[in-house]
Amino acid sequence: MKGKILIDKQFCKGCRYCVEFCPKGAIRLSTALNSKGYSFAEFDEKKSCTGCATCALMCPETAIEVYRE
Numbered sequence: 001m002k003g004k005i006l007i008d009k010q011f012c013k014g015c016r017y018c019v020e021f022c023p024k025g026a027i028r029l030s031t032a033l034n035s036k037g038y039s040f041a042e043f044d045e046k047k048s049c050t051g052c053a054t055c056a057l058m059c060p061e062t063a064i065e066v067y068r069e
């Protein structure tokens, strides 16, 4: 199964949970900052996201939406 995620960078607090728990290494933290001053999570479209939704389940800010193809 293929998936992709959308991250609302303004909700993200940069806690890294999604980065650490994604089994595909498909999320990284930005070098840019959001309007609250946090590095935010970014999806790497080149990695093979499965749509497992682990990232969304881990996110304390519910900033991630998962789409499966």
Ligand code: SF4
Pocket: 003, 004, 005, 021, 022, 023, 024, 025, 026, 027, 048, 049, 050, 051, 052, 053, 054, 055, 056, 066
């Ligand atoms: S849905 Fe799964 S594979 Fe895709 S970015 Fe989230 S944790 Fe990683």
Ligand code: SF4
Pocket: 007, 011, 012, 013, 014, 015, 016, 017, 018, 019, 040, 041, 058, 059, 060, 061, 062, 063, 064
């Ligand atoms: S788990 Fe949520 S708040 Fe934490 S870095 Fe990922 S998107 Fe941001």
